[in-house]
Amino acid sequence: MKKIVYALCLIILVGAWCSNGFCATARQLYKLADQRAASGQPDFAFMHWRNLLRDFPQSQQAQPALFALGEYYYSLPDYKQAVTSFESYLKKYPDSGDRLFALAYLLRIARLRGQDEQVDALEKEIIGLKQLGLVFSDYKEYSTQTPLHKDFQAVFHIDTITFYLNGEVFEKILY
């Protein structure tokens, strides 16, 4: 009987440990983090993303996890860590489709920190990312949902780029 109780306890403990992502795959970890983020628990989500990046740095899920880290640090706000994460993201995934939004975060942080030269350089990089040809439309729109479940939009007009985060103006570039 005692043995059965010990076995049950062990199963419960391992189950609890695994349910917290301690024995999961990268996919499972990302799913856990995503669930936490969707339920408004970004701190727990952050722990899973961090674990994912530590244990599965080469996995497919590592790319959004690294972006998520930057986004999480930005929300704290811990701009220094956020910049490190986003810069690491841009360096590791130079052809990422979310490069535009990572740059938007970096631009926002640079502007908040009053780094004018950095602001200029980032604005130029963002402007250079997309060449527009507006024949019948007046603008082009690029959007994404971030790992922290925020709606990020970039609206490109002929001489303006506006970023919206959850429907609110996040950054604006005029040229």
Added chain:
Amino acid sequence: MKRFFIDSAVRLLIFFLAFFSIITIAANTALMVFARDVNVRLNAAVPGYLSVKNIFYLPPNVLILRKLTLAETSSAEPAVQAPGTVVSFSVPAIVMKRQILINHIGFSRPRLQPMPLKSFWAVYGDKILEYLRYLPKNDFRLTIRDISWSKQPSLPAQGPALKNKFDLKIRDQDLRVTGSMSQESGLRALIRKIWPDPKHKDDLLLRFVLDGQLQEQGFLINALTIQRENLFSRLWGYFEQNRLTLNGFTLIRTEPAGEPAQDSGQLERETTAQPLTMLQAYSGFGIDFEPDIFILDLDLRARLARSEICLERAEYTLNNTPAQLNGCLSLQEPFESDMVLTLGSGGGRKKPPSSQPENGMEVVIRYYGERQPAGYSHNADVDLDFARGGEADLALEDLKVCIKDFVIRFTAGRNLDFFAPSTKIRFAAFEEEKEVDLKNIQLAFIYRTNRYKVIQLEAPFYGGSVFGRIWLDKTVRPWSLTSVLVFKDLQAHVLEAFLPYFTKVRGHLSSRIALKNKPDWGLKGTMWITQGRLNDLEFFRWLAETFSLPSLHRVGFEELEMDFFVKPRGYGLEDIHLQSPDVDLEGHFHVGGDRFVASMISLSLSRNVLKESPRFTRILRMFEKDVPSLIFDFQLSGPLEAMNFQWLQSTFKERIQQKIPNFIERKIEREIDAILEPVPSTTGMGEDALGEG
């Protein structure tokens, strides 16, 4: 008793008179008899050929030499001819030391002949210098009055006569040399002779006074003052073993004499206080003009030899701009000269506190010349090193001007005329090296003016002509420059050297360009090109490649008119009007310092052009044949290398939109996107739900 003394004095007087008369007659007779021997002895003692027609003795110690002639050889043309020369010698030295010590030589109205004198100096210069070096260091005086320079008989006599004096005195090792040259017309000189006017000052051409002290190997210069009508220079230093060291300052006024002086308050406000303070400080020296050129803090070291004068170091500030002069001037055939003047931030060792710092401009002028079979050849290299201003790569970085065989002539009205048969201009702009050849440049420098010094330029220029005028405002330090250039009927593509887009432009171009350097360098102008062609101009090439319109690679036109500008922070075209049978264009195109474009263009394309593109063929079908061309209004923006474009809303666009379904519009947009975005993006966070508005 009294009578005895009177008689004795009279007797003594008569005795001395008789004695002197006998001595004078005897000596003069001997000199006449032995004139040939005297000439032979003189020739042995003096370098070259020296001849004296008559020598008269005047007791107690004066010799008068009549018709003295100095030449290279007895058969050569005289280098110096003096009708009367007075030589006095020391009687005690003859009696006590049995040595002839000459203590005064006075030349009156000597006549110098430049070419024979030059030749004489070339042959005997060294000997004369050596001779002078070993002369006994006794008190001595040399005076020369009214030197006249022989002119060629073919040349007419120019202007009024020159009056000149030279006086060198050595007494107890103290040295004083004075000289002057003034000018007075014959009639005025005659009137002054009859009614002398103590207030009258001669028209002074040059006056100098040197106070110094003889040393073992040279002399100290306590003060050397050089004055002209509009020049005052005070120098000090020493001369030792062919080396001259000088410090000092020079003040010059370039404005015409008699003109009202510039508002000194304005000068004080617009410049540093230094020049005005200097002027007040030196007013005690007798400077009766208000200078506008200040050469201060001179530090000069030169090597003087018979064959050449070399400036080893000459540093000074020119109107608060550091300057440096180096080089050599040859005094013998082929009279080579090579001088380098450096002006600006890098010139000179000293930099006054108010001088322009490293962001200023540096000018290096190298002059070199030599005698050629066809005459003396003057050449110059001017190197202007501009400080980089602004973020753009648009500012001129370096400008080199190489001028060959130029001629400079001073004239009364225009002040200075300059002619250069061949000039090469090389410069770096737009990160490229450029070169422009100019022939037969005629330039006039009008500097005897109050505020603005004017440079006027005329030259043939690549099949047309260029006329320019530059105004230098001297009330601003450093001087501000405003200029206007007018080009007429030249080949357009040659302007590629100035603006890279002109490589793609052909036609006959006329233009008016204004250039200024204050507060920043800037160029703007208007141009007209007729009967021309645009070859692969960026905008048309982009249209041609994007919309399959090959004829836009080469657009022939009847008239193209536009304004343009180049500033440190950008360049651009404004009010563009292009008229051609198939393409009309209006608008503006600006490129900022960050190479970002801001442009609005209205483009009209004829049916002939549009028919070339399958896309436009479909659009053309929507319009009646009586619509000869379609008008597209574009806005361009973004980086120059990857411009964004938008087809702006118009009735024409609305008409097309009404006639084509939305999915076709989206298809066209996607096709355009595919053209503009050749590299597909990789995976993200499941984004790029692409939307268009």
